[in-house]
Amino acid sequence: MSTMAYALTDSATMLRRNLKRMLRYPSMTVQLVGMPIIFLLLFVYVFGGTLGAGLGGMSGGREVYVNYVTPAIILMAIAAAVQGTSISVAMDMTEGIVDRFRTMSIARVSVLTGHVIGSLIQAMLSITVIIGVALLIGFRPSASLGEWFALAGVLLLMSFALIWLAVALGLASKTVESSSNIGMPLVLLPFLGSGFVPTDSMPAGLRWFAEYQPFTPLIETLRGLLMGTPMGNSAVIALCWCVVIALGGYLWSKKLFNRESTR
Template identity: 55%
Template sequence: MSTLGYAVQDSTTMLRRNLKHAIRYPSLSLSAALLPVMMLLLFVYAFGDSIGTGSGGAIAGRGAYLEYLTPGIVIMAVGSGSMSTSIAICSDMTEGIINRFRTMNITRSSFMTGHVLGSVIQTMFSVVVVLAVALAVGFRPEANALEWVAAAALLMAIAFSLTWLSVALGLISKTVEAASNKPLIIQFLPFIGSAFVPADSMSPGLRWFAENQPFTPMIETLRGLLTGSPIGADAWLALAWCAGIALVGHLWSRSLFNRDANR
């Protein structure tokens, strides 16, 4: 078998290990969807009418706000799902299992690859839960079959890139508690993007930041695919951000993992 074949085989084994953990502890997957679902219900039913009024007429009524908000909440669910990877990586690194893996004849990169692929699958499960709740409370997307496929591909690309970044954050953490705190910025950034209100309604300085941070083009692209709003150049920006974050996260993670292995 070739080197690539061994790498794929070992990564599949590590993926199976992580999926078994997810099945054994389903609360970890459900918890990633819990906060986005709570935010969806809270903002729609508690603040929907008020935010619609304060947006200068851009969002008229609770129903329209649900249509606007849901794509942003879905992106938040992707961020929440990727955060669990940081904790899982740090737990493996600090509890000694990684030392056992290093004594085995397995491809070194398969450890991280298995975590990343497993996290992407769990994250997509969380996305399905959030979308199911949104549909139950009245969200009615206008996407056709091709747009749904594009939306799913975009969400997987975002999950993949954020997960690699979370792997690096887990590797630099000395404790599980620290690993759970470091990725919070991933969860916070959509709040100061276009997830909850249009960037046009923000003050000038905050508006500039919202328009130039990575989550805004991701949210606007998903919003356009699901609700038919204009996408423009946001799709290319979203993909560029995904590629850049994935590359940085992968190289950073590999460097950290190799450094620890050589100690």
């Protein structure tokens, strides 16, 4: 069997391991999916009437606001899901299982690959749940079939990029507890972008940060694909950010994992 075949076989084994962990410990998955749902319900039913009335001078209230905020909640769901990736990686690194893997005849790349693919599946399930709940409470996207396929591709790329960043953060964490907190800014960044209110309603300094931080073009791209709003160059910027984050996260993860291997 070739080296590539061994790597694929070992990666599949590690993927099964991570999927079984999700099934045996569903509380983390429920918690990571539940938080974006709570935020969705909170902003739509508590703040949606007021915030929706102020969007572009429209007076649609909650019906308008649920369409506006859902893309931000989808991105928040991805960020919450990858937070679980940091925790899982930190658990493996601190509990000694990776040291045991290194003594076995398995492809080293498979250890991280199993985490990445398993987290990607978890993120897609989280997104599906969020969209389902949003549809139940009034979300009405206008996307065509082609736009839905484009949306799926963009969501996969966003998830892939953030997962590699989360893997690096998990490897950099000294304890499992610190890994659960180190990824929190990823969940909070949509609040400091165009996710919940337009950036032109913010003070000058905050507006500058909101317009140039990576999550704003990601949200605007999702909003444009789902609702047909103008995207401008947001899609290009979003794709560039995804490539930068994915490449940076991968190289950082590889460096940290190899450093641990030499100790």
